[in-house]
Amino acid sequence: MSGEQKPTKPKESGSTSSSPSPPTLPAKTKTSAMAAVAAPQTGIAKEPAPPKFEKGLADQLTAEFGDLVKVLFVRPLRLKILVEPTNVVSVATYLRDTMGFDHAECAGGTDYPKDNQMEMVYQLGSYTNEDLGPQILMLAVRTNRDDPHLPTLLNVYKSVEYHERETFEMLGIYFDGHPRNDRFLLPEDWADLPPLRKDFRIKGR
Amino acid sequence: MTLSVGPQHPGSGHFRFVIKVDGDYIVYCDPDPGYVHRGEEKMCEYRNVIQNIPHLERPVIHDSTNVTYSYSLAVEELIGIEVPRRGQFIRALASEMNRQIYTLYWLAIYGIFLGHSTMFMWPAGDRELFIDLMEALTGARVTHAYNIPGGVRNDMPNGFKEKALRQIRYFQKRLKEYEDIFYNMPLFRQRTEGVAVLSKEDAIKLGVTGSVLRASGVPYDIRKVEPYDIYNEIDFKVQYMQSGDSFARSYVPFLDMKESCYIMEQLLDKMPESGEVRAKLQPNPKGPPGEAYRRVESGRGALGYYIVSDGKPRLYRVKISVGSFRNILALPHLLVGSRMADMPSVYWSLNYWPVEADR
Numbered sequence: 259m260s261g262e263q264k265p266t267k268p269k270e271s272g273s274t275s276s277s278p279s280p281p282t283l284p285a286k287t288k289t290s291a292m293a294a295v296a297a298p299q300t301g302i303a304k305e306p307a308p309p310k311f312e313k314g315l316a317d318q319l320t321a322e323f324g325d326l327v328k329v330l331f332v333r334p335l336r337l338k339i340l341v342e343p344t345n346v347v348s349v350a351t352y353l354r355d356t357m358g359f360d361h362a363e364c365a366g367g368t369d370y371p372k373d374n375q376m377e378m379v380y381q382l383g384s385y386t387n388e389d390l391g392p393q394i395l396m397l398a399v400r401t402n403r404d405d406p407h408l409p410t411l412l413n414v415y416k417s418v419e420y421h422e423r424e425t426f427e428m429l430g431i432y433f434d435g436h437p438r439n440d441r442f443l444l445p446e447d448w449a450d451l452p453p454l455r456k457d458f459r460i461k462g463r
Numbered sequence: 464m465t466l467s468v469g470p471q472h473p474g475s476g477h478f479r480f481v482i483k484v485d486g487d488y489i490v491y492c493d494p495d496p497g498y499v500h501r502g503e504e505k506m507c508e509y510r511n512v513i514q515n516i517p518h519l520e521r522p523v524i525h526d527s528t529n530v531t532y533s534y535s536l537a538v539e540e541l542i543g544i545e546v547p548r549r550g551q552f553i554r555a556l557a558s559e560m561n562r563q564i565y566t567l568y569w570l571a572i573y574g575i576f577l578g579h580s581t582m583f584m585w586p587a588g589d590r591e592l593f594i595d596l597m598e599a600l601t602g603a604r605v606t607h608a609y610n611i612p613g614g615v616r617n618d619m620p621n622g623f624k625e626k627a628l629r630q631i632r633y634f635q636k637r638l639k640e641y642e643d644i645f646y647n648m649p650l651f652r653q654r655t656e657g658v659a660v661l662s663k664e665d666a667i668k669l670g671v672t673g674s675v676l677r678a679s680g681v682p683y684d685i686r687k688v689e690p691y692d693i694y695n696e697i698d699f700k701v702q703y704m705q706s707g708d709s710f711a712r713s714y715v716p717f718l719d720m721k722e723s724c725y726i727m728e729q730l731l732d733k734m735p736e737s738g739e740v741r742a743k744l745q746p747n748p749k750g751p752p753g754e755a756y757r758r759v760e761s762g763r764g765a766l767g768y769y770i771v772s773d774g775k776p777r778l779y780r781v782k783i784s785v786g787s788f789r790n791i792l793a794l795p796h797l798l799v800g801s802r803m804a805d806m807p808s809v810y811w812s813l814n815y816w817p818v819e820a821d822r
Contacts, residue, residue: 335689336756361670363758364767364784381756381769381784385667385681392689394756417670420792428504443497443821453505460502460509 312337315357315395322352330398338379338396343408346399350380350414358387359395362411365421367429369456374403376431380411380418401431410436428454468806470498478817480794487802492795496788500821507781512538512612512748515778520606522785522819526565528557528597529761531610536691536757537768538612542750549738550614551692556627556730557600557609558759559723563593563634565762566716569814573713574645576807577654582645589637592630599623612748614741624731631724638721646714655710659797659809662707671793673764673786674719674814677703678711685760696733699726709805712812716762749776763787763814787820 315337316329326345330338341349353359359382367378380397384390401408410433411418422433423442430452432439444453451458469479477499483491503522507515519534520527532554539546546554567586574582594604599620601607609615645651661671666679676683684701686694702718704711752774758767764786771780790813797809 338754360667363670363672363765363789364756364769364782366769366780366782366784368771368780368782379769379782381767385676385683391683394758396754396756415670416668417789417792420788424788443500445497453502458505460505 309334311389312393315393318357319349322356323349335392336394336396338398340398340400343399343401346397347409347411347414350382350397350411353382353395353397354414358384358390359393360384360386362415362417362421363394365411365418365425367425367431367454369403369429369454371403371456375400376403376406376429377401378408378425378431380415382415406431407434408432409434412436428452430455476815476817478815478820480798482798482806484803487804489798489801489803489806492798494791494794496791496817496820498821499818503822504781504783507778509777511776512778515781516611517606517608519783520608522822523565523761523763523816524605525568526561526762526816527606527608528554528561528610529565529759529766531608532558532691533757533759533761533766534768534770535610535612536759537755537770538748538750540755540757541753541770541772542612542748544613544742544744546614546692546742547739548693549618549735550740550742552730552734553600553615553619553740554610555692555694555697556727556734557597557607557615559727559730560593560597560600562723562762563720564590564597566720567593569716569762569811569816570641573811576811577651579645579648579651582641585637585641585644589634592634596623596627596630599626611741613744614739616741618740624734627731628728631727635721635724638717638724641717646717652710654805654808655713655812656706656708658709658805659801659812660706660708661712661793661797665796666707666793669792669796671764671790673760673762673790674715675712675790675793675812676764677701678715679707680705685758685765689758691757691759693730697726697729699729709808709812712814716814747776749774758784761786763816763819764790783822785819785822786814787816788822790815791820 312332316332319327319339320329326341327349328340330340361383362380363383364381365379367376369376377398377400382395382397384393399408408431410422412422412435422436423438425431426433426439427442427444465481465483467479467481470477479495479498481493481495482489503519506518516531520530523530567590571583571586597607598604600623601609661679663680666676666681680703682701682703687701699722702715702722704715750772752772754771756767756769758765766786767784769782770778773779793813798806801809
């Protein structure tokens with residue numbers, strides 16, 4: 259055993275990081291869409307002042323896309339934006355290629371029967387960019403509840419593949435361009451409503 | 464030839480994958496989870512915030528404290544609660560002990576599937592050390608329901624610190640023996656080194672997490688990247704390797720166990736002697752309408768909760784993002800082109816827990 263090579267000694271974090279330079283945050287701002295930031299739609303009880311870095315990301319997006327991107331809230335490490343289904347692929351491509359959000363951590367839908375809408379939220383993160391490491395950008399897109407169709411982000415983020423399949427099954431949202439809108443987690447003979455819709459009731463409740 | 468592995472196969476747990484083989488080589492792989500799906504996310508919409516805790520633990524009973532840790536952080540962010548300092552320390556301590564319990568269980572299975580019976584029995588036995596500690600701390604052996612929004616349920620019992628330090632020191636000696644008998648064994652090396660290499664670029668593209676990601680050379684650990692509670696006061700290094708093969712994926716959790724012992728020693732050392740362990744909460748807490756996404760580093764990687772509240776005591780929507788579900792994306796990528804005999808070594812190196820993927 260003496261000649262056996264010892265396992266590679268792990269190095270300290272960051273010493274070999276090959277992260278590209280952080281995205282440049284433009285100073286120019288557009289006030290039209292940023293009005294949404296001033297009056298956040300949601301928030302925790304003790305809402306802190308909007309953080310500079312996150313606001314910079316929001317400004318960069320509004321500078322690039324103008325009114326096509328609606329900033330819903332800015333919170334430390336969390337920024338949520340809402341886009342139209344027709345723009346979601348181009349915004350996601352920009353987020354990946356220019357801003358450095360290289361993977362999707364989570365993606366899931368929420369049913370809003372009162373608005374007759376369903377919302378799909380992609381939580382995007384970054385492995386390669388150290389500044390963006392703790393950030394999660396929530397990319398939201400809404401669709402009509404009666405005929406739910408959304409373009410797939412599979413060609414932008416490979417990591418959403420199973421999340422979109424799960425959402426298709428649990429909420430019934432069709433992802434146009436996804437190769438497998440089919441049975442995934444539920445029993446093969448499932449013939450009821452998609453179970454995460456609000457009008458699906460658990461028996462006895 | 465098409466083979467259906469699982470869901471009753473002992474090598475796959477409650478999980479099936481359909482593979483096609485050409486001779487000895489795997490040419491196609493389709494993971495098919497869903498055999499233990501219980502609808503945890505739907506159940507969360509029918510119970511109030513605190514009642515969710517016990518059933519959310521069920522998907523990963525060996526790592527139950529980390530599962531509820533993430534949920535508690537998300538609820539705290541939504542409601543706006545501050546956890547007392549001593550509570551934060553005890554939480555982190557319980558989380559690290561659960562990481563050991565989970566990783567030892569996984570290591571035992573990994574050992575037996577590579578034909579190493581000793582490596583099944585030793586970790587399975589040494590798990591008891593930490594299970595005993597968790598029992599002394601929480602009163603339950605496996606599912607503790609210990610983390611709640613606002614802190615932890617109970618304070619530490621008397622004499623716990625000394626007992627825990629004694630167990631940790633013993634375990635550190637055992638880890639050296641694990642390395643000698645398992646990780647340095649030529650047979651184990653032959654079955655894992657250079658097998659199913661996941662490159663750094665592919666790991667980032669596939670969005671894998673936890674030890675699978677860190678084995679491919681990305682030093683990304685939520686405890687370091689986005690420190691929660693008191694982790695920013697704890698000194699530790701993110702454990703990662705560069706090779707991205709089965710060996711690295713199985714060795715990184717082992718390095719994590721070593722580092723976790725070091726973290727636990729610091730937590731016990733720096734912990735305030737007395738103080739509150741949980742913030743005062745209403746019996747039926749509810750937050751303002753809003754959303755929160757929080758994550759922790761569990762035994763299988765990032766574990767995140769996305770919760771939506773409409774201002775009522777029951778949460779409107781709970782979405783759970785787990786390491787196992789994200790990592791099965793790497794399974795077809797790695798298995799296609801591998802040999803049939805490498806399948807157990809590749810599959811278990813993904814640190815996969817079937818029940819967690821299904822939720």
